[in-house]
């Protein structure tokens with residue numbers, strides 16, 4: 286065990302079959318938490334839960350669907366007897382390459398992005414909050430993105446939803462902080478997840494261009510990896526992060542700094 290600061294904590298991670306969410310499940314379990322890996326990709330979430338060990342289990346959820354979210358949260362509460370934390374991390378990234386610009390973006394792409402990345406986060410918040418409020422100290426961590434604060438010529442739908450997640454987080458932090466629920470945002474910069482690594486290996490020339498592009502904007506020795514975020518989420522869900530409320534935590538190697 287890395288440390289024991291999450292022993293006994295009951296946590297759900299929405300969007301946990303791959304990438305940052307999968308790494309977070311492993312990290313939370315390594316710190317002693319009981320974790321539910323929730324994802325639209327149930328097979329992937331099941332593999333993540335099995336690999337993490339402990340009392341981890343997987344549920345299917347489509348966070349754009351209210352009934353599905355309610356069922357997933359009920360399943361965790363039934364299994365663990367309550368809930369102490371939630372990491373709301375899911376985003377539909379299949380459409381991100383079609384998220385061209387404000388003049389040309391297909392409205393179906395925009396609507397799906399809003400349905401998952403924004404409305405879905407509200408649905409998850411509404412489902413977990415009544416359970417979190419039963420405890421004296423509980424926490425929500427949302428995954429937003431540096432794109433909410435940066436300026437980009439592409440992917441307007443994505444950036445708009447991530448800015449909305451930041452606003453939702455601040456609302457929750459200010460409305461329910463006094464009742465014991467903290468809310469914060471993890472804002473990753475460009476992160477090479479395990480899945481991205483495989484794609485990059487399959488197309489090294491294109492991958493090299495992307496890596497060079499992001500490294501040129503990152504005052505660090507390397508690009509980010511999923512595990513860089515998992516430890517920060519664990520901190521925000523633990524007593525070590527108890528006094529952090531309403532914060533956007535940039536985890537990006539310094540790429541958003543102004544020179």
Ligand SMILES: NC(=O)c1ccc[n+]([C@@H]2O[C@H](COP(=O)([O-])OP(=O)(O)OC[C@H]3O[C@@H](n4cnc5c(N)ncnc54)[C@H](O)[C@@H]3O)[C@@H](O)[C@H]2O)c1
Pocket residue numbers: 299300301302303304305306323324325326346347348349374375376377378401405428429430431472473474475476477478480
């Ligand atoms: N990787 C990066 O460079 C980067 C940078 C900034 C922000 N982020 C954010 O980090 C989070 C995780 O991204 P990632 O890079 O690990 O990507 P990922 O695609 O590996 O992870 C997203 C997870 O969400 C799940 N998901 C998608 N739609 C869902 C739905 N409707 N209901 C439930 N689950 C659903 C996917 O199946 C997947 O497991 C996302 O919110 C993303 O926007 C990532």
